[in-house]
Amino acid sequence: MRRKKIIWHLYPPFLGITLISLLVTTVYVTRFWRQLYQEQLTTDLVKQARLAEAQINPLLNAYEYSSLDESAKYLGQQTGIRFTVMLPDGKVVGDSAYDPAKMENHADRPEFQEARKGAVGISVRQSYTLEERMIYAALPIRVKDRITGIMRAALPVTYVDKILREIYLKIIAGGLVIILVAAIVIYSITRRLSRPLTEINRGAERFARGDLSSKVPVPEAAELASLAEALNNMAAQLDDRFRTILRQRQEQEAILASMVEGVVAVDMNDRLITLNKAGSRLLMVNPEVAKGQSIQEIIRNQELxxxxxxTRTATIPVEGELTLNGLSERIIQLHGSKLLDAQGKVIGVLLVMNDVTKMRRLERIRRDFVANVSHELRTPITSIKxxxxxxxxxxxxxxxxxxxxLNIMARQADRLNQIIEDLLTLSRIEQEEEEGKVTLTWKPLKTVLQAAIQVCEVRAAEKQITISLSCPDNLQARINPPLLEEAVVNLIDNAIKYSPPETAVAVTAEPATEKVLIRVRDQGRGIALEHLPRLFERFYRVDTSRSRKVGGTGLGLAIVKHIAQAHDGWVTVDSTLGQGSVFTLHLPLSA
Known part of the structure; x- marks a missing residue:
């Protein structure tokens, strides 16, 4: 909710009181004038009716109704007043504005009924004849205390309104002048009262923004002067403290931002206090948005x-591990301890997080590698022994x-030698990749792919498998020809091994968005979906007995993966059981 300035707290009420007072006075005066003028007008109508009575009475007594009507019309033209002459039974015998013969009986008119009783009848009502609102004054016409007729004088209310409207306009004009003068005067007074407070407020806002160098002007009023001086003294003291706190905070934030470990601090209600950049990356949350929220809202994890x-109930620091499931599974190592304030009071929990996913994965790969190497080497060695x-x-x-x-021993020795050569090849590729010794140059791809196919043609002919090539002659990429040839040979060799006889293997190369795609497609039995993520690990086999039967070492696809990485690319596989597999090398085109 937006707060109003003090001047708008003072000015509208003061101005409102003035306006209400003026309005009440105006309403009272206008009503008074209306009543006064209406009474005056009624008095004038009564007088006009009495004057007209003197001329009408002889004609009424003589029953000269036609002359009476003419006289009434003449009087109406001369005075602008409507005169009506009625008999005691209510019959109209003369009217200055209408034909009496066509007028209805007026015995039901309120002013007639009052005059019939001998009093002066006054009424303000709608005229049924003229269809406008009129003021009526009716007098009894007497002859020797006997009422022989009723004399009525009338004027339209609009006549009164016209005169009053002129008075109202003058009152309104005067009121507007008064309102304008009052508004200016009241504004000046409230402005003078609020200006010092506004200056003090602006100074306080500058202090709140951290600008403690400027001072608040000291006003003349003693109370406000004391407040301004107190604010200036407070600003001077806070300036020193803020500088110290700001320096310490910047140092703390720099330390937290530079930490590889994620740091999370929560209060006793599990609401986030602090989260550094590393912690926000691990939890995949925005620290600015998450601050102050409950840790349960930020990350829903029962282990956490x-x-x-x-940690909150332990007396010593606690360690543990947390598994986060997002786009990929991550393993977080946690170190928890109680968060204490300067007085040693527990105010929350401090967590230090380390992402050990890669470490755990490497440990698992190392264990699997040792186990697989031992197993792969033990088989031929045991056989030879x-x-x-x-x-x-x-x-x-x-x-x-x-x-x-001896023939069996020779085959096992060849297998042992092949495993060692593949291990040495893999080690050499990794070392050259790490040391940046892999030289990449712009070369045509078709020559390299043709060379790889020639290497595999003999083995393909043994199973009557045809190998086709589709590659534009001018397609080039930054490659290391021997390494790329070795990778393609491994992919084609695998396709031949695991394809049934009399099938086909297709090798294609085509440009894509900022990369080149080299695909090797076979018509084998395919690979189950659960094996695809680990297919490029060393010694990983989908079918161990079949792999050894066809002579694989389990290192070919690992070699392909590292050759792709040496080319700043990657390798993928798509496979459907019973429909074959497609291995794709993605090589970037950027230099």
């Missing part, structure tokens, strides 16, 4: 609520068995 409650022991136990002297065992 339990951790806050545990078993056949060596068999040969040592005498099978070496059995030529047929010895040759068979």
């Amino acid at each position: 609520q339990r951790f806050l409650q545990q 078993g056949f060596v022991e068999t040969l040592q136990s005498g099978a070496i002297y059995e030529p047929d068995n010895a040759v068979h065992f």
Whole structure:
């Protein structure tokens, strides 16, 4: 709600009182004048009726009704007043404004009834004959105390209104002048009263904005002067304190903003007190909007609520982990302690948050990698060791068995060698990528894709699988030809391995928005949806027994992923069970 200035608290009431007083006076005066003028007009009508009676009475007594009507019309023309002559029974025998023969009986008129009783009848009402509002004054015409007729004089009310309107206009004009003068005088007085308070208010507002250098003008009034001096002294003291607090706050905010850890402080009602940038990124909230809100409104997580409650009741700092489910699952490490004020009173809870999602993922990958490497190496080593022991136990002297065992040992040694070579290749790509040793140059893609297809044609021919290529001749990208060829060879080789005989593998390259897409499409049995997110992890296999049977090491797609990253790109897969898979390399076109 917008507050009004003090002048608008003083000026409208003062002006309103003046206006109301003037209005009441005007209403009273106008009513008085109307009543006075109406009474005066009624008195004049009575006098005019009495004067007309002297001329009408002889004609009425002589029953000369036609002359009587003419006389009434003559009097009406001369005076501008309507005269009506009526018999005691109410019959109209003369009228200055209308034909008496066509007029109805007036016995029901209130002024007639009063005059019929011998009094002066006064009435203000609508004329049924002239259809306008009239003022009537009726007198009895007497002959020897006998009423022989009624003499009535009338004027339209509009006549009164016309005269009063002129009076009203003069009153209104005078009133407007009075109102204008009063408004100016009252405004000047209230302005003079409110100006010092306005200056003090402006000074207080400057102090509230932090501008403590300017002083409040000291007015002449003793009470206001004391207030202004007190404000100036307060501003001088606050200036020093604010400078100190501001410096400390800036240092604190700089520290919090520079922290990698998220810092969250809540009060005893779980309302947010402080949230640094790292904390806002972890919780994905706007700190300005979230400040003052309940932590339950900001993030709905029962684990966090339990951790806050545990921290609030614990006597020592508490540690724990929190899992946040958003666009991706994140694991947050929490350190909680009670928040104390300067007197040591508990005022809330302080949380320090670390995003350990990547660390946990790396730990899981490391565990899986060690387990997978151990498993992958153990299989050929165990096989070789078993056949060596068999040969040592005498099978070496059995030529047929010895040759068979040695052939198996050779295949296992080749498999062991292939795993080691893939591991070394993957390590070399990662190292070159980290050290920035991967050289990218603008080269045509079609030559590289053709070379990759040639490498895989022999194996494709064994399964009667055809490999097609669709790539514009002029399509270029920033690539490392040997690495890109190796990635495409791995993708084509996988497509051949997991496709049934007499099918087709399609390799396409096409430009897209700011990138080039290289796709390898097969007609295999496809990959289930739950395996797609982990498909490019090292040694991850969808079907372990089938993968080993077709000779895979489990490192080919991991090599493809790192080659794509070395090209500042990425690799994706789309697959539907029973319909095959599509692996896509996304290579950026920007230099």
